[in-house]
Every structure is written in C-alpha cells, then in structure tokens.
Amino acid sequence: MRVSTAQFHQQNIGNILNRQSNTSKLLEQIATGKRVNTAGDDPVASVAIDNLKQQNKLSDQYLKNIDYAKNHLSQTESQLGDAEDIARTLKDQMLSVLNGRHSDADRQTIAKKMRSDLEALQQVANSRDESGNYFFSGFKTDQKPFEFSGSSPRSISYNGDDGVRNSVVADGVALGTNISGSHAFMDAKNALGDYSAKYSSNQSGKFQISEAKIANSSTHVTANYSINFVDDGKGGVNVEVKNGSNTTLAATPFDPKKPISFNGIEIKLDGTPKAGDSVEISPQSNTNIFDTVEKTIALLEKGDVQSEAGKAELAQQLNNLNQGINQIGLARSEAGVSLQNSDSYLARHQDTKLVNTEALAKLEDLDTAKAITDLNREQLALRAASSTYTKVSNTSLFDFI
Template identity: 55%
Template sequence: MRISTAQMFNQNISGVLEKQSATNKLVEQLSSGKKVVTSGDDPVAALGIDNLNQQNALVDQFVKNIDYASGRLSVTESKLGSAENLAMSSRDLILRAVNGSLSDADRQTLAAEMQGSLDELLAMANSKDESGNYLFAGFNTDTQPFQFDATGKISYSGDSGVRNTMVASNVALGTNVTGDAAFMNAPNAMGDYSVNYLASQQGEFSVSSAKIADATTYVADTYTFNVTDNGAGGLDLEVLDSANNPVANLANYDPSAPVSFNGIEVKLEGTPVAGDSFSMQPQAQVSIFDTLNSAIALIKDPGKTNTPAGNSELAQLLNNFDSGMAQISDARSEAGISLKRVESYQSSHSDEKLVNNSALSLLEDLDYASAISEFEKQQQALNAVSSVFSKVGSVSLFDYI
C-alpha cells in the first residue's frame, strides 16, 4: 500500500500534537494540584465538585451571618448583665435611703446617687452595636428607643420586632432582645392594679394583691377605698368607682379577708384605721425606669419618708422593682440561650465544611506520584514520536538514486 507524503506528514503531526496535548494537560494538573481542571477531564467528578463548592459557599454565608449574630448577642448579653448589676445596687440604695436614722441631707445624697444610676441604666438601654444600630429598639434600629417624655416618665420609641438571621437552611434565629421585653413590660407584682396611698394614712397597711379574679364580670375602672368607724368598735369599708358610685360596702370589715367586687379581688397586709383611704387604677405591667424614678421622688420627699403612706408605697415599689429586675434577668437569659444556639450551629457548619472539603479532596486533588510517573511516560512518548517524525520527514528518494 502506498502512503502519500501528505498523509504521512499529517499522521505524524497528529501524533506529535496528541502527545503534546497529553503532556500539557499533566503539566497543568501538576501546577494546579488538581486532577479535574475542566469538566471535560471527568464530567461526573466535575458535577460533584461543583455541588460541593456551592454547599461550601452557602456554609460560608451562614458562618458570616452567625459571626454577626454572635457579636450582636454577645454585646446584648453583656449590656443586660451590667443593667442587672446596676439594678441590684439601686435596690440596695433604696433600702438604705429609708433607714430612719438618716437625715434629710443624707437621703438627698442617696437620691442623687440613685438618679445617676437611673441615667446610667437609661444609657445602657440606649446602647448601640458596632454598626451604630440601637440594640434594644426592635426593628427601629435608627431611633433612640428610650427617653424621658413631657410627664417625666420614660417612654419607649422602639417596637417589638425580633430581627431573625438565617443560620442554617430553613433555620432563622432571633438575634436581638427588644427594649419593651427587657425594661418596660414587667408584670405588676400586685397583679393588675397599682395603688395610690394618701399622705393622711395612719394605719400600717399596704395592698399585697389586686387582681382580676373573674374576667366575665370584670369592670375596668379607678376605684377608691374608704375605711370608716362603724361606731361599734369595728370598721366599715366602702369601695367607690370613678363616678363615686358604691360598688362594695362591707360592714365590720376584716382586713385579713379579701375584698371582691366587679370581678376584682383585693388583699391587704396590715390593718388600716378609720379615716384611711387609698385608690387604685388598672396597671398590669410596670417599667423598671418608672419604678426607680418613683422611688427617687419618694426619697426626695421628706414628708413621706418613714410615714405609713411612704412605707406602703415603698413596699409596692420594691415589689415592682424586683419584678423589673427579674425581667432584665430573663432577657439576659434569653440572649444567652440564643447565643448558645447560634454557636452550636457554627460548630455544626465547621463539621459540615470539613466533610465537604474531604469529599472535594477525593474528587479533585491530584496524586502527585502517579501524575509525575505519567508525565515522564508522556515525555518519553513525545520525544519518541518527535524523533520518528523528524527522521521520516527527512527521508528523500533522491538519497537512493
């Protein structure tokens, strides 16, 4: 069979190019350390590599979210811890201020110290994160959540929004504690009402409980309690609504027995005397700011300190202050639990990425020993093909004529 010069030339060129391509591919693999450089190298492995890279990218995003959430929750938990400690020291100041041996000047000094604690507590509640967002404002992160209003009380300008962060597929965790949940909406220690005691009070008593006992018959209103002498050595009790209409009349009133009217049950501690009077209005929740503010006002007023009315008001304030402290403690626990959950997902993602990277290594990492051996073989083959092509290409019929 005769082979034309052109055919022989093309066959030899194809052989050389094929060996060069195989050699170049090995060089590329050796330089990159990857045995699958393009999808053409191994389509099945390339698909697996692509899927694993996408999973790793998603895990990296979750880890970034977790880092941000961890930072926010760590700051939140720290601020609430500081607020809890400050509240405890403020309670101690209240108890010191009602010591009967203190002078009015001493109480004014303690009141000033308590005012500083209130301002510091307010500053903590208005804390910001590293991005300049208010920690305890809910969704209104660019609005200062707490400030004094025109009446001298602390108002809340945030909302109850919980900012969720995706920490895993189909898993969103809250990364903030709202200001109303941490500082504003503590349960009223007495129940559903707060009490106003008159300066004229003579009996040593206080309201220990004022709750809605029957929601079906409950009538929300402001009620006034008047204790009178029944002329027989005992007491009568009259309860009036806001329109001065009697809603309860108890002859021979026993202060140790609950008073029930309009779906409300009221319990007293101690014993009132004839002429004592007090009023109560609906208030199911209290703010630790307003409680501390009221305590400061009580201690500043020399006419109420260590009086029956002042002691009764103090008992109510201390109970509400304890409720506010418990609220801060609960909010701190919530932040700590959320932080722990976030960190557990971070550990899970680290394990997931380790598994993914191991699988990637099996699919794409190059076996250098095998690759170098194959490279040497391809080099020898390329040299052999090139040598043959060079010798055959130089043969001429004229050399034999």
C-alpha cells in the same frame, strides 16, 4: 496492508498532537495542583466538585451571618448584665431606706445616688453598637429608645418598636440578634397583679395592698376605684368601694382574712387599716423599671417615706423593682440561649466545611509525584514520535536507487 503517504502523515501528526495535548494537560495540573481543572478532565468528578463548592459557599455565608449574630448577642448580653448590676444596686439602696434609720440628709444623699444610677441605667438602655445603631430600639436602630419627660416624678417613654432583627444561620433557621427595649425594660409584670395602688397621704393604719388582681374576667369592669375604710360605729371598720363616678359599689365589714371583692376584682391587704384610711387603685398589668425608680426617688426627695402611706408606696415600688430585675434577667437569658444556639450552628457548619474540604481533596487534588512521572513519560514519547516522524517523512525512495 498499504499505507498511503497521506494516512502516514495523518496518523503521525495525530499521535504527536495527542502527546502534546497530554503534556499540556499534565503541565496545567502540576501548575494548579488540581487533577480536575475542567469538566472534560473528569465529568463525574466535576459535577461532585461543583456541588461541594456550592455547599461550602453557602456554609461560608451562614458563618458570616453567625459571626454577626454572635457579635451583637454578646454585646447585648453584656449590656443587659450591666443593667442588671445597676438595678441590683438600686434595690440595695431601696432596702436601705425601707429597713434602716436614716436622717433626712441621708435620704437626700441616697436619692442623689439613685438618680445617678438611674441615669447610668438609661445610658445602658440607650447604648449603641460599633455602627452607631441603638441596641434596644428594635427595627428603629437610628431612634434613641428611652427618654424621660415631665417633672418629678418623671415618666419614661419608649421610642423604639418590638422588632427582632433576624440572621439566617441555617437552611430555614433565623436567629434573633437583638432584644427589644420594651421587652427588656418595659414589660415587667405588676407585682400586685392587674392594678396599682396609690395611698392617701393621711393614712394612719399600718397596711398595704399585697395583691390586686382580676378574679373573674366575665364580671370584671375596668376602671379606677377608691377603697375607703369607715367607722362602723361599733369599734370596727367597714369597707366602701366607689368607682370614678363616686358611686358606691360595695359596703361590707372589713375582714382581714378575706379579700375585698367587687366587679370581678379581688384586693388582698397586709396589715390593719383604720377608719379614715383610703387607697385608690388603677388598672396596670405591667410596670417599667425606670418609672419604678423615678417614683422612689420622688418619694425620697419629698421626704414622704416615713409616713405610713410612704412606707406602703415604697414597699410597692420595691416589689415592682424586683419584677423589673427579673425581666432584665429574662431578656439576658434569652440572649444567652441565642448565643448557645449560634455556637451550635457554628460548629455544625464548620464540621460540614471540614467534611466537604476532605471530599474535595480526594476528588480534585493531584498526586504530584505520579503527575511528574507521567509528564516525563509523555515528553519522552512526544520527542520519540516527533523524531521518528521527521526522519521517516524526509526519507525518499530515490535515496535508495
């Protein structure tokens, strides 16, 4: 077959260009250490590589979110641990007053110590993170959550909300990174049940309410009530229950073995009241640890803890303090569970990244030794093709005539 001069030049130039392209490609692969630098290098592998890199980017974002969540949850759990320790110290002080024999000076000293510890508890509840945001304010991170107002006994107000700041830690999974102050410090259950008690200062009988709960919601009437113990004229005691309008709702002989029942409410007593004693009850399903301690301090400062009413009131506040400690412990355990969950997702994403990285290495990493051998071969072939083309293209028939 005859090969024209144009064909000869075209074939040889094409061969040289292919060798140059192969050499350039190998040089790029050696420089980057990657077998696949463009989709043209290996279209199928390129698609798989892009998918794996996207998965790794998503995992990196999840890992950042988890790091943020772990940091805040760790600090929250630590702050709640400090709050729990302070609350237990306050409990020990209350038990000392309730069970020990102290002078008035001793009780005033204990009151001062309790007030100092209460301020420490408030400081913990108002603590901030490294960015200056309040831990326990919910979504209102720039709002100081807890403030006292009024005179002794002061009352606490919560200025945050119940918002939970979530961090996305996996596909369709959001992890709460905070505990609201209302949940940790304000939502303790009333130890008595659904009503709180206020004892009369002239109480002479040794008794206290152990339970005040709604027994029948269909007949229950929410209101303030007074429970009065009156002489029955036979050496016993009758119970009279009156509402806020001073209307008598019940008048029955007192039986220490049976609860006092009226308007769907049941009241249980420990001890024996005497004629002339009375106690008022008010609706209250939840208590908060700040008000509980503040009321106790007020009792100590006024010197009322030695009276029968003071002892009953102190016992009630001690039970409410236990509820407050339990509530802080519950919130702390929730933070701990979230921390465990974040660790689980952290390990999962780290494993995913490890598997993806190994797969990427198999798809795109270069066998350097083989690439250098191929480069030497291509360079040798390129030099041979170039030399041959140069010599042949310069040959003329006239040289042989």
